[in-house]
Amino acid sequence: MARRLALLLVLSPRREYFALEFSSGGGVAWVAKVHKLSNRLRGPHSWLVAAACFGASLAIRLVLAPWLDSLKFLTFYPAIAGATLLCGWTRGVAVLLLSAAAAWYLFYPPAYGFEIKDANTVVALVGFLLVGGFLVVLVAGMTDLINRLEFANRAQESLFQELQHRVANNLQVVVAMLQGVRRDLSDEATAEAIANAQDRIAMMSDLHRRLYDRTAYEHGLAPLMSDVLHEVFRDLPVLVAVEIAPDIDLSLDQMTAISLLVNEAAMNAAKHVFRKGTGTTFKVELLKQKDGLHLLIHDDGPGIRRDSTSERQSLDMSIMQTFARQLGGSLRINGPTGTTLKVEFPSGSDR
Structure with a gap:
């Protein structure tokens, strides 16, 4: 009877927990990987990365100037998103403002100046700031969600491991109880049956610890x-x-x-x-x-x-x-x- 109860303890805790991770085949798996990389970027290094994003977008825009005359802000959007994802929303806002200033200075007449000749320039700059600001908010919100998911995953995994640890410990308690019962028995057949149950439960306890290890x-x-x-x-x-x-x-x-x-x-x-x-x-x-x-x-x-x-x-x-x-x-x-x-x-x- 003790053997049956102990084995039911192993069978009952079904592994119904949800690992809040991004599958390698998921559409946002790369976002999670980039976000993990961004955790290493803090302090001055993050500003350097944000500046590199802006510089790369500006260089590409200058090279493609003959083909992007009507799309003056096109190459700056990836830089804004990348800087926000890698370095945080403050760096993303900085790249947004630098991009607006560079486009105004270089690509709106009169070139190499900050004069406003018509209302279309104002509308284009305001539109870019609104869209870019929305992009910063969206990416920053996504990174915050990833942070929350990772925290929830770690907490849930910790709780699950604690549960399995307690189950394995309970099995060891059952083994100890059977040991005490066995010492008081005079019937050899019953004592042998309990000894077999002890060995089986001890092995199941060890296997249980191994199988419910995340790295197994x-x-x-x-x-x-x-x-x-x-x-x-x-x-x-x-x-x-x-x-x-x-x-x-x-x-x-x-x-x-x-x-x-x-x-x-x-x-x-x-x-x-x-x-x-x-x-x-x-x-x-x-x-x-x-x-x-x-x-x-x-x-x-x-x-x-x-x-x-x-x-x-x-x-x-x-x-x-x-x-x-x-x-x-x-x-x-x-x-x-x-x-x-x-x-x-x-x-x-x-x-």
Whole structure:
């Protein structure tokens, strides 16, 4: 009973938090990257960057003067937006004013002077200042929104990590409680069952900490899977093979469920196959098929007996079926030569 409750603690905290980040394929991903760069620009350096933006826009405007006579302010708008994004709204306003003064001095008659000969010059300058000012406000508002999103993301991530840390600690408390109960038992069979539950919960606690670490999947699922399996078989002569097809789209929930499912199957194989010396190989394959993804877990042991209905095997299968349902599929068992567990489920993009 304690074993079942502890495993439910692992299964229950579903990973329903929202990472407020910009996807690399999103239309504003570059804005977030540039904004991160802008955090390094403070003090005099920001004024130098703003001046460089203005100078580049003015140089381009002078080079293209024959073709931009009717579009006198065209090249200044990117400089205003860039200076605001990189250096802040005050630098953006400074670039706006410099641009207005340069256009008035160089491109409105009489050239090289600040005289106003007609109302069209006034209307053009006022229009440019209004549009440029709106651009500064828009970009400054966007950068403020990015700041708020990043702060919210960090706060939410911190809360989520604290939650997972508490869950893992609670599992360790359960292990300690079982240890105390075990010392008071005289029945060897019951004591062995509790010892097995202790080992399982302790391993699940360690795996839980690892899987819910933000950096766990930075290099994909294969390295993490190999680490998990080598940890399970660390004192056994087992040949471990992990094959994951490239370009497979998996969500974080799916990768976590796959890792937990494979870990459960590996622990079962370690106890019932490899520790008894009836097998030498454990293999995991994740294949991409037309109808979705296929997860295959295979050991070369004697296989699972079809007429076996022991409580242990029933519980183990129930746990793995739970993980398979989290993937959106169901678990199938093939034999009798060795044991092959198969789960067919949709990819992350199809869910």
